[in-house]
Amino acid sequence: MQLNFGDFDKTNIVPLSTIDWKGKAAMVVFLKGCNFKCCYCQNFRIAQNFSPAATEELLGEIRRNKQFVNALVFSGGEPTLHPIALKTLAAECKRHGLLVGIETNGSFPEVLETMISTQLLDGLFIDLKAPLTDTKKYAQITGTTITDACVRRILETINVGRTAFIARTLLDLELRTTLFKNLLSDVEIKELVNQFPDIPFALQQGRTEQCPQRSLIPLTRNELIDIATQCGRPLKVRTREQGEEDIS
Numbered sequence: 345m346q347l348n349f350g351d352f353d354k355t356n357i358v359p360l361s362t363i364d365w366k367g368k369a370a371m372v373v374f375l376k377g378c379n380f381k382c383c384y385c386q387n388f389r390i391a392q393n394f395s396p397a398a399t400e401e402l403l404g405e406i407r408r409n410k411q412f413v414n415a416l417v418f419s420g421g422e423p424t425l426h427p428i429a430l431k432t433l434a435a436e437c438k439r440h441g442l443l444v445g446i447e448t449n450g451s452f453p454e455v456l457e458t459m460i461s462t463q464l465l466d467g468l469f470i471d472l473k474a475p476l477t478d479t480k481k482y483a484q485i486t487g488t489t490i491t492d493a494c495v496r497r498i499l500e501t502i503n504v505g506r507t508a509f510i511a512r513t514l515l516d517l518e519l520r521t522t523l524f525k526n527l528l529s530d531v532e533i534k535e536l537v538n539q540f541p542d543i544p545f546a547l548q549q550g551r552t553e554q555c556p557q558r559s560l561i562p563l564t565r566n567e568l569i570d571i572a573t574q575c576g577r578p579l580k581v582r583t584r585e586q587g588e589e590d591i592s
């Protein structure tokens with residue numbers, strides 16, 4: 345079996361993270377390749393690299409790390425571009441009693457639906473880029489041609505997650521958006537977070553160190569909290585200064 349993980353490279357694994365899934369000690373695996381080219385991607389090198397490699401080393405890493413963590417988070421890149429390998433790796437995690445989470449841009453709902461229905465997924469974290477009513481803005485941020493069909497697929501992913509979360513076949517569900525001063529307006533942010541009032545939502549402070557578009561300006565913690573407070577619903581805010589905070 346092949347996994348799009350690049351030449352096996354431990355820099356594509358975080359052996360232990362306590363910030364990618366709240367309350368969990370998680371190993372994070374960054375899978376290469378992405379169908380988007382977001383202007384603020386912090387993993388641009390990984391996202392735009394499509395070289396394949398065998399899964400065996402990664403399975404070995406899971407076995408070696410399993411006593412130090414209680415979860416594994418697949419990140420990227422876009423992990424659902426590799427459905428067969430993803431299911432194999434998730435099944436290995438389950439065999440060792442680990443919870444499985446995925447950070448995704450939501451483009452491939454069928455992969456996630458299958459993983460949920462086969463009990464291979466516990467945490468679904470969907471990264472939204474802009475209001476899903478604004479395909480032009482979505483295309484601008486993701487550097488791709490976003491069609492109505494793409495938007496429908498992302499909405500379908502949200503619905504799959506919501507249904508499973510309500511039915512308790514999914515342990516955790518979160519929508520996330522990364523913010524910069526000059527990317528989404530306050531009005532657009534409010535529209536986005538209130539499009540899904542029943543789903544936990546986190547606003548994340550953007551970082552510019554490794555992103556391709558250097559003209560982006562990060563928001564301060566106070567600016568993020570101000571925006572979150574104006575949104576009129578409970579939100580999480582994540583910043584470098586304070587980590588995760590609940591805003592109601």
Ligand code: SF4
Nearest residue numbers: 378380382385421449
């Ligand atoms: S969807 Fe995520 S991994 Fe892909 S380009 Fe955008 S930020 Fe990077």
